[in-house]
Amino acid sequence: MSTTATAPVQTLPEHHYLNATYGIRSWLLTTDHKRIALLYLASVTFFFFIGGFFAMMIRLHLMTPNGLLLSADTYNRMFTMHGVTMIFFFLIPSIPAVLGNFLIPLMVGAKDLAFPRVNLLSWYIYIIGGCFTLYSMIAGGLDTGWTFYTPFSTVYSNSAVAPAVLGVFITGFSSILTGLNFLVTVHTMRAPGMTWFRLPIFVWSHYATSVVMILGTPVIAITLGLAAMERVFGLGFFNPAMGGDPILFQHLFWFYSHPAVYIMILPAMGVVSELIPTFARKQIFGYGFVAAASLAIAVIGFLVWAHHMFVTGQSTYAALAFSLLTFVVAIPSAIKVFNWTATLFGGSISFDTPMLYAFGFIGLFIVGGLTGLFLGCLGVDMHVHDTYFVVAHFHYIMVGGAVMGYLGGMHFWWPKITGRMYPEWIARIAALILFVGFNLTFFPQFVLGYLGMPRRYHVYPPEFQVYNVMSTAGASILALGYLLPMVYLTWAAFYGKVAGPNPWPATGLEWRTPSPPPTENFEVTPVVTWEPYDFHHRPDLGLEAGAPQGPAVAPAHGDD
Amino acid sequence: MHRTGALYGQFKTLEQQKDTATLGMWIFLVTEIMFFGGIMLAYTINRHTYFPAFAMGSNTLSLFLGGTNTVVLLASSFTMAMGVWSAQVGKKQLLTIFLSLTLVLGFVFLGIKYIEYAQKFHHHLVPGRNFDITYCVNNPARCDDLSPSELEVEREELAKALKADPALNSHAQLYYSAYFGMTGLHALHMIIGAGLLLWLLKESLAGRFDAQYNNPVDIIGLYWHFVDIVWIYLFPLLYLIDRHK
Numbered sequence: 194m195s196t197t198a199t200a201p202v203q204t205l206p207e208h209h210y211l212n213a214t215y216g217i218r219s220w221l222l223t224t225d226h227k228r229i230a231l232l233y234l235a236s237v238t239f240f241f242f243i244g245g246f247f248a249m250m251i252r253l254h255l256m257t258p259n260g261l262l263l264s265a266d267t268y269n270r271m272f273t274m275h276g277v278t279m280i281f282f283f284l285i286p287s288i289p290a291v292l293g294n295f296l297i298p299l300m301v302g303a304k305d306l307a308f309p310r311v312n313l314l315s316w317y318i319y320i321i322g323g324c325f326t327l328y329s330m331i332a333g334g335l336d337t338g339w340t341f342y343t344p345f346s347t348v349y350s351n352s353a354v355a356p357a358v359l360g361v362f363i364t365g366f367s368s369i370l371t372g373l374n375f376l377v378t379v380h381t382m383r384a385p386g387m388t389w390f391r392l393p394i395f396v397w398s399h400y401a402t403s404v405v406m407i408l409g410t411p412v413i414a415i416t417l418g419l420a421a422m423e424r425v426f427g428l429g430f431f432n433p434a435m436g437g438d439p440i441l442f443q444h445l446f447w448f449y450s451h452p453a454v455y456i457m458i459l460p461a462m463g464v465v466s467e468l469i470p471t472f473a474r475k476q477i478f479g480y481g482f483v484a485a486a487s488l489a490i491a492v493i494g495f496l497v498w499a500h501h502m503f504v505t506g507q508s509t510y511a512a513l514a515f516s517l518l519t520f521v522v523a524i525p526s527a528i529k530v531f532n533w534t535a536t537l538f539g540g541s542i543s544f545d546t547p548m549l550y551a552f553g554f555i556g557l558f559i560v561g562g563l564t565g566l567f568l569g570c571l572g573v574d575m576h577v578h579d580t581y582f583v584v585a586h587f588h589y590i591m592v593g594g595a596v597m598g599y600l601g602g603m604h605f606w607w608p609k610i611t612g613r614m615y616p617e618w619i620a621r622i623a624a625l626i627l628f629v630g631f632n633l634t635f636f637p638q639f640v641l642g643y644l645g646m647p648r649r650y651h652v653y654p655p656e657f658q659v660y661n662v663m664s665t666a667g668a669s670i671l672a673l674g675y676l677l678p679m680v681y682l683t684w685a686a687f688y689g690k691v692a693g694p695n696p697w698p699a700t701g702l703e704w705r706t707p708s709p710p711p712t713e714n715f716e717v718t719p720v721v722t723w724e725p726y727d728f729h730h731r732p733d734l735g736l737e738a739g740a741p742q743g744p745a746v747a748p749a750h751g752d753d
Numbered sequence: 754m755h756r757t758g759a760l761y762g763q764f765k766t767l768e769q770q771k772d773t774a775t776l777g778m779w780i781f782l783v784t785e786i787m788f789f790g791g792i793m794l795a796y797t798i799n800r801h802t803y804f805p806a807f808a809m810g811s812n813t814l815s816l817f818l819g820g821t822n823t824v825v826l827l828a829s830s831f832t833m834a835m836g837v838w839s840a841q842v843g844k845k846q847l848l849t850i851f852l853s854l855t856l857v858l859g860f861v862f863l864g865i866k867y868i869e870y871a872q873k874f875h876h877h878l879v880p881g882r883n884f885d886i887t888y889c890v891n892n893p894a895r896c897d898d899l900s901p902s903e904l905e906v907e908r909e910e911l912a913k914a915l916k917a918d919p920a921l922n923s924h925a926q927l928y929y930s931a932y933f934g935m936t937g938l939h940a941l942h943m944i945i946g947a948g949l950l951l952w953l954l955k956e957s958l959a960g961r962f963d964a965q966y967n968n969p970v971d972i973i974g975l976y977w978h979f980v981d982i983v984w985i986y987l988f989p990l991l992y993l994i995d996r997h998k
């Protein structure tokens with residue numbers, strides 16, 4: 194019963210950003226935000242697979258109670274390098290620097306970001322920081338945990354701490370510059386008619402993310418800078434032997450590193466907020482609330498950091514306040530979840546791959562978010578602090594949330610980025626494999642943690658083996674789930690079916706220009722006259738258009 | 754992005770370009786505040802915990818050199834402001850003069866800073882293995898740049914401070930960590946600022962700035978004033994801890 198049977202055969206535009214110029218120089222010296230996004234895509238994918246390799250080592254090792262293949266010391270290095278790579282070199286740049294970079298100028302109707310050369314600079318800074326950290330991995334590795342707690346990291350560790358810390362320090366500036374660029378772009382580069390409340394939620398959540406980036410990242414930069422100075426020159430701020438205070442390091446570290454969680458999850462929320470209206474064919478429920486919730490998360494997220502430090506002996510009153518604020522920050526997240534659910538209500542839903550990822554995101558994010566509240570309870574946290582419960586919790590947020598959002602967004606905008614569709618069925622199956630593999634990997638870890646298995650240990654009592662084996666089995670399924678999209682998305686970029694400008698169709702400005710877009714993004718500067726996510730007043734979308742109140746317009750692509 | 758005259762391709766008008774660049778610089782300065790904020794927090798907490806050591810450390814600094822540098826930097830802010838004004842009203846020659854003056858004052862500041870650092874180095878006041886807060890008092894011959902009366906004052910202060918805090922040598926290192934960390938970071942910003950000024954000077958000599966297009970002067974001016982303001986905080990925080998008696 195397809196209504197699109199007469200759809201014309203799509204062809205790629207003759208000139209677009211990918212074929213505008215050729216040669217290695219045209220990529221390495223480009224200031225086109227779309228090309229820089231692809232540079233970032235290649236580099237974060239590289240780091241993702243390095244981090245994934247370390248993860249596989251950890252999971253293989255933990256198959257047996259006494260450890261399968263690594264020495265205790267090597268195990269410490271594996272989990273540390275897994276954390277450092279995944280957090281600083283994959284998760285933090287993933288959605289903002291790839292999808293955000295590609296999409297924000299398109300979504301606001303600009304020719305480029307406000308500072309194209311600063312954008313390229315940020316990629317180079319990222320690469321330089323990455324090289325330092327890679328060097329530390331080759332030069333003996335790093336065993337401090339991704340948190341670099343002092344004085345272990347600054348005085349006692351016998352691993353290559355200094356280059357790793359320096360690498361993370363340097364990479365921070367790439368994040369700062371990206372955030373700065375986004376903030377300014379949203380303020381000054383919007384097309385005529387693109388008012389603040391017509392911005393896609395994706396842009397709002399990147400705005401909030403950028404606020405966190407510019408306010409938090411400088412603090413971790415100076416903190417890690419001081420830690421590096423301590424390691425190299427013997428300064429004493431964080432060294433108790435000289436009267437310094439290691440707890441001060443933890444405060445400064447978490448002042449950034451807790452909000453950093455929101456750098457990872459807010460953009461993913463932005464992606465999901467685009468996917469749900471598109472594949473439910475419905476205006477997003479409570480636009481203003483969803484947009485404001487992003488900002489609320491960014492602001493309140495700065496006030497909860499010491500909930501990572503409940504067992505450091507900080508003042509009970511401080512702990513009470515931070516526990517309360519931790520509960521408060523859950524409210525805007527919940528607002529988003531309820532609004533997405535309400536958007537689905539009465540929509541005409543289709544189950545294309547991006548939507549599967551969106552559903553996966555909502556489910557996993559709820560589990561991750563609610564277990565976060567368990568951890569924010571002072572009493573419960575005493576019991577599960579530093580156990581696998583914590584590990585499971587943050588993987589539900591970061592992998593179940595952020596990576597699901599990232600992959601969902603990759604599928605959704607892949608036709609825009611490359612001009613070609615990915616193979617739908619294989620993609621749906623990969624999404625399911627990922628969901629199953631993820632839950633099998635991390636759900637047993639909640640049980641393990643609750644039963645008392647501490648994180649970061651290379652051995653465990655035999656009665657925990659069954660959960661660890663489940664987790665390792667899940668991890669190998671998960672690995673397949675990550676390899677599949679990498680293979681077929683790469684294939685699709687060259688051989689996929691030509692997508693056309695708006696294959697879903699979706700409402701954003703980025704879909705009003707050819708896929709792939711021309712270097713200048715739009716042939717003529719667009720003028721926005723419609724409200725966001727409005728499918729009813731958009732005859733250009735080719736839906737059964739016009740009816741302002743009709744309950745349902747045609748479902749999205751693929752559901753026939 | 755290609756460029757038409759002074760207008761970069763991603764912008765529609767010079768006005769939009771100016772707004773964008775100015776906002777970008779202000780946001781950058783916000784990140785700078787957070788950057789300096791971290792080390793100032795470390796300073797504040799340690800100063801609170803180890804006040805005698807911080808007071809002692811502060812007293813070993815030269816008020817004369819620090820005060821002179823404050824005046825020099827304030828003067829450079831004035832010349833920078835005049836430079837921005839000259840650019841806005843299109844006085845090209847005046848702009849070049851004021852930019853050069855600002856640059857010279859910046860180098861004077863860095864020169865004086867170098868003298869101070871070298872002195873601390875000779876006095877064994879650089880944190881690390883050879884740090885010794887009692888060095889000059891115990892080896893007056895090696896500290897011949899201090900007058901006998903200065904040394905006498907230092908001896909008395911040191912005796913008092915050691916009574917208040919027996920681990921003075923260790924805690925004074927925290928003061929010097931803060932001193933070198935904060936002033937070093939500030940000096941690094943001065944050096945970057947000097948580089949930017951050199952570029953402005955080159956462009957100004959080429960006559961690129963006029964009443965319509967002077968944005969680079971404007972936003973580098975903002976940066977320069979910010980670096981001055983940081984010093985306005987650093988001077989009392991580091992030099993004047995215990996001078997009110």
